[in-house]
Amino acid sequence: xxxxxQLFHGARLIGIGNAWRSIVSAYRRDRLxxxxxxxxxxxxxxxxxxxxxxxxxxSGAHFVFVGNQLxxxxxxxxxxFLAWDGAEMKPSYAVxxxxxxxxxTSLEETPAGWRLQGPELYVEISHQGELxxxxxxxxxxxxxxxxxxxxxxxxxxxxxxxxACVYGLGERASPLNLRPGKYRLWNRSPGGKxxxxxxxxxxxxxxxxxxxxxxxxxxxxDNSFDGAxxxxxxxxxxxxxGSLRGYMAFGKPQDLLERLSELTGSAPLPPRWAxxxxxxxxxxxxxxxxxxxxxxFQQRSLPLSVLTLDADYMSGYRTMTADPRRYPDLPGFxxxxxxxxxxxxxxxxxxxxxxxxxxxxETGQEANVYCLTPRGEPAVAVVWPGYVVYPDFTHPQVxxxxxxxxxxxxxxxxxxxxxxxxxxxxFVAWGEATLPRCIRFYLDGHSGDHRQAHNIFGxxxxxxxxxxxxxxxxxxxxxxxxxxxxxGVQRYAxxxxxxxxxxxxxxxxxxxxxxxxxxxxxxxxxxxxxxxxGAPSPELFVRWFQIASFLPFFRTHxxxxxxxxxxxxxxxxxxxxxxxxxxxxxRLLPYWYTLAWQSSQTGHPLVRPLFWDDPQDRSLWAVDxxxxxxxxxxxxxxxxxxxxxxxxxxxxxxxxELGGNSLHIGGVSIELDAPxxxxxxxxxxxxxxxxxxxxxxxxxxxxxxxxxxxxxQLYSDAGDGYGPYRLxxxxxxxxxxxxxxxxxxxxxxxxxxxxxxxxxLHGFGIQAVSITGQRVPLQKGQFLVxxxxxxxxx
Numbered sequence: 001x002x003x004x005x006q007l008f009h010g011a012r013l014i015g016i017g018n019a020w021r022s023i024v025s026a027y028r029r030d031r032l033x034x035x036x037x038x039x040x041x042x043x044x045x046x047x048x049x050x051x052x053x054x055x056x057x058x059s060g061a062h063f064v065f066v067g068n069q070l071x072x073x074x075x076x077x078x079x080x081f082l083a084w085d086g087a088e089m090k091p092s093y094a095v096x097x098x099x100x101x102x103x104x105t106s107l108e109e110t111p112a113g114w115r116l117q118g119p120e121l122y123v124e125i126s127h128q129g130e131l132x133x134x135x136x137x138x139x140x141x142x143x144x145x146x147x148x149x150x151x152x153x154x155x156x157x158x159x160x161x162x163x164a165c166v167y168g169l170g171e172r173a174s175p176l177n178l179r180p181g182k183y184r185l186w187n188r189s190p191g192g193k194x195x196x197x198x199x200x201x202x203x204x205x206x207x208x209x210x211x212x213x214x215x216x217x218x219x220x221x222d223n224s225f226d227g228a229x230x231x232x233x234x235x236x237x238x239x240x241x242g243s244l245r246g247y248m249a250f251g252k253p254q255d256l257l258e259r260l261s262e263l264t265g266s267a268p269l270p271p272r273w274a275x276x277x278x279x280x281x282x283x284x285x286x287x288x289x290x291x292x293x294x295x296x297f298q299q300r301s302l303p304l305s306v307l308t309l310d311a312d313y314m315s316g317y318r319t320m321t322a323d324p325r326r327y328p329d330l331p332g333f334x335x336x337x338x339x340x341x342x343x344x345x346x347x348x349x350x351x352x353x354x355x356x357x358x359x360x361x362e363t364g365q366e367a368n369v370y371c372l373t374p375r376g377e378p379a380v381a382v383v384w385p386g387y388v389v390y391p392d393f394t395h396p397q398v399x400x401x402x403x404x405x406x407x408x409x410x411x412x413x414x415x416x417x418x419x420x421x422x423x424x425x426x427f428v429a430w431g432e433a434t435l436p437r438c439i440r441f442y443l444d445g446h447s448g449d450h451r452q453a454h455n456i457f458g459x460x461x462x463x464x465x466x467x468x469x470x471x472x473x474x475x476x477x478x479x480x481x482x483x484x485x486x487x488g489v490q491r492y493a494x495x496x497x498x499x500x501x502x503x504x505x506x507x508x509x510x511x512x513x514x515x516x517x518x519x520x521x522x523x524x525x526x527x528x529x530x531x532x533x534g535a536p537s538p539e540l541f542v543r544w545f546q547i548a549s550f551l552p553f554f555r556t557h558x559x560x561x562x563x564x565x566x567x568x569x570x571x572x573x574x575x576x577x578x579x580x581x582x583x584x585x586x587r588l589l590p591y592w593y594t595l596a597w598q599s600s601q602t603g604h605p606l607v608r609p610l611f612w613d614d615p616q617d618r619s620l621w622a623v624d625x626x627x628x629x630x631x632x633x634x635x636x637x638x639x640x641x642x643x644x645x646x647x648x649x650x651x652x653x654x655x656x657e658l659g660g661n662s663l664h665i666g667g668v669s670i671e672l673d674a675p676x677x678x679x680x681x682x683x684x685x686x687x688x689x690x691x692x693x694x695x696x697x698x699x700x701x702x703x704x705x706x707x708x709x710x711x712x713q714l715y716s717d718a719g720d721g722y723g724p725y726r727l728x729x730x731x732x733x734x735x736x737x738x739x740x741x742x743x744x745x746x747x748x749x750x751x752x753x754x755x756x757x758x759x760x761l762h763g764f765g766i767q768a769v770s771i772t773g774q775r776v777p778l779q780k781g782q783f784l785v786x787x788x789x790x791x792x793x794x
Contacts, residue, residue, distance in 0.1 A: 014384070014427050021382040026428040028380070029436040036374045036438035039241050040449035045085055045149040048129030054114045056107040059100075061116050063125055068147075070125065074103035077120040079249045079259050082131070084147055084154075087243040092222050093456045094487035095247075096265045121250060133217075133248065141250050142210075142217050145234075153225060153239040156246075164212035165621045166231050167609075168520045170205035170486075171497070173198045176512040176609060176624035178208075178231050185227035185239075187455050187484050189425040189433060193501045193533035196509055202423060202484045202498055204455065206237060209256060209519045216615050218249040218256040220263075224455040224486065241451060253519070253612050254604060260521045261603020267490040267523050269600045271477045272719035273343050274416070274494070275552070275592045276305025277582055283560035285312045287327045294337055296566055302579060303586045307337060308418060308557070309346040317384035319349045320360055320405050322412055334413020343415035345479065348406075350422050350461050351388030354380060360405065364391060369398040372440050379439045381426035390424060390435065393460035394453055395442040402461075403468015410472060416479030417465060419493065422458040423484045458484025462492035475721050481553070487521070494524035496553055502534025507544050508639040512624035514551055518605025526553030535562055538570045539676060542577050543638050546679040549581040550627075550635045552592075552606045577677045590690040590697065590714055595630045597715035597727075606630060610651055619649050632687035632712070633658070636672060636680040646674040654685035656702050661763050685763070688712025688730045695755040698782070701732060701742070701793075703763035709733050710740075716753050726750035728787075739766075739794035744787070752787045759785055761793065768794050 014022070049066030060073030060081075073081045073089065081089050089098065108115045113126040121141065124132045129146030148155045160166070165177040173196050174181055184200040194201065206227060207220040227239040249259040279297070284290050290307060297304040315321040322330050334344050352361050352370075364370060370378040370389040378389045391398045406417065425433050434454060441453035462482045469478035482493035489495065497513050500506045510527040517525045529548045530536040536544065548554050556565045563569065567578040585592075595606045608628040611620035626636040626648050634655060636648045650666040657664075658681040664670050672680040683689060686704035688711060690697060704710040710732035717725040726748040732740045742759070761781045769776050769783055771791045776783045785791065
């Protein structure tokens with residue numbers, strides 16, 4: 001019965017015609033793969049065997065075993081590259097930096113093998129190929145058993161200490177700590193909806209962060225083939241093909257993400273409007289419907305930044321088109337909403353309908369851009385418009401061609417794009433919902449097949465779109481939302497948790513998934529508020545909305561057959577709660593935008609696990625129902641039905657309730673009131689938190705711990721483009737006589753963007769405030785200031 005329901009549900013979603021085509025497509029796929037079963041790369045790997053010799057080179061050493069070779073190179077004092085089987089460090093789809101400065105190293109033979117030492121750690125290479133990383137005071141950091149060949153691929157295993165926690169591996173429907181568990185490394189759409197434990201999902205990465213008593217480490221194996229990760233007594237990675245190139249970084253979580261950012265690139269600063277609220281639904285089929293949604297926000301004075309057009313705005317689901325009947329004046333509508341500060345984001349799918357006479361298809365045919373079967377024919381699959389062909393996005397000329405196609409939608413008024421179905425997902429009646437594995441890809445001159453290209457397909461779609469938008473609109477920052485990707489996806493696109501089921505358990509899962517992506521270098525993600533596939537109760541929708549209002553990507557979205565999810569659809573009481581969280585999000589946009597700028601510089605995620613600043617606190621290692629937003633905020637949302645209290649163990653330090661003076665001491669468990677209308681949010685002592693109302697800026701100063709200082713930053717620019725910027729820095733320094741000195745410095749050429757500014761004091765209990773020796777009046781703990789003011793708070 002369950003299988004019948006799933007089949008019926010699938011046919012309902014894709015249509016009867018595509019249901020029949022999916023049978024044909026599955027048959028063709030199986031026939032092709034049966035005829036061409038061997039991997040395109042048929043390299044046979046060998047186990048290392050005995051170590052025979054070692055020779056040093058700049059920053060590293062080369063080791064020769066009976067059956068294999070190993071190169072180890074220090075890229076930085078805390079970052080090591082290794083490659084088996086004679087592989088070298090070379091450009092890849094993930095790694096973007098190769099100009100590492102030389103690191104002073106020494107090579108020494110030991111009774112157990114060889115020791116390669118850098119400035120901060122050393123690596124032991126045993127006679128059998130085991131690798132162990134140590135600090136200079138001989139503290140073991142990480143170890144790996146000798147790699148073992150597995151078919152055309154590899155198996156590599158790293159023992160784990162009993163207390164170790166493991167995070168990352170891309171997008172996972174699992175607890176934040178992935179141990180124990182088994183996870184596949186193959187991007188996949190779960191097919192309509194998914195719940196906890198579904199695996200794999202849309203973005204899989206052979207990259208993990210491990211935390212144990214010895215510290216934190218990050219491990220990345222640059223291999224895009226199908227694989228798996230098993231996390232138990234050891235963490236074992238297997239790959240079905242390709243080379244074994246790895247990167248290991250050691251340090252605090254902040255250090256690890258900075259190294260990952262250096263290695264694979266950081267997320268560029270997004271347009272400011274992308275950090276606002278996005279309203280979306282599969283089912284906004286007409287311009288009239290979209291107009292009604294927009295007017296609903298306007299009439300109720302609700303903040304809104306983006307209206308999203310799902311694939312049903314297209315003409316017969318043909319990608320890069322807009323239906324002129326259902327959207328008769330898309331440019332006019334785009335201009336209308338733009339006057340209210342609202343942007344249109346439209347869906348783009350990578351499959352091009354195989355339709356003679358369709359301009360996009362015909363130009364692609366002429367340019368020979370499509371993926372080919374081993375017989376040299378365009379590979380045909382089935383998605384929303386019916387039979388489609390796929391451009392080979394691993395070819396630079398194809399990426400350039402694809403990037404040019406966005407011009408038409410830009411001319412119709414779209415400001416951003418949503419890359420969907422780019423795993424790539426295909427409709428099939430059975431088996432894996434993707435292209436045949438034998439399909440050929442250019443792979444930027446290296447040649448290969450879908451076994452190697454599948455996991456980087458979505459990444460390259462995003463690359464083509466990003467580079468195309470940079471070329472077409474060089475004065476604007478691209479905004480791309482992508483369902484799929486791989487290591488390095490942050491360079492081009494945001495992502496979201498996609499087709500989650502509507503349930504309380506998936507509400508909680510949202511937090512763990514977003515945190516895990518952040519630890520993989522992907523700082524911008526969030527959920528479909530309310531889940532994708534069901535009708536949430538008012539309570540569930542409110543709690544989901546509250547969580548999303550503190551996540552980087554803030555969007556409501558759901559399937560076409562569900563009731564509307566505009567904020568007013570749940571009644572006036574719910575609307576009042578949602579309004580308060582919407583308004584709070586927009587008040588905090590200066591803080592969010594500053595975090596976005598900081599992330600572009602450091603690679604730090606905007607949303608972070610509670611152990612981020614105190615990785616030695618084991619009580620925080622597995623917490624995945626609360627999170628930090630930047631340095632200042634701690635969010636402890638309600639994730640269970642019927643709860644009006646929220647308990648949690650605070651990180652060390654002192655914490656104030658947002659906007660107030662109530663104080664909590666860290667390092668202990670506390671309970672916070674959390675009625676339906678409230679999300680518990682705490683502010684770290686010493687934070688200087690910016691907020692805005694209209695054109696008035698308020699700097700909220702939360703008193704530091706006695707004898708300690710406080711600080712904050714505020715980044716400003718035009719909100720888009722690549723013009724001048726302004727960075728304001730604020731400090732609170734304790735005075736010997738008591739009280740604090742407040743200082744304000746600035747850099748950059750962008751003019752001060754606010755009409756007025758004030759300082760709001762929290763937790764001070766002050767007697768007086770003076771500016772340039774003159775006492776100033778306080779009103780409810782607040783006083784007006786001018787830019788670059790210095791003040792004394794006593």
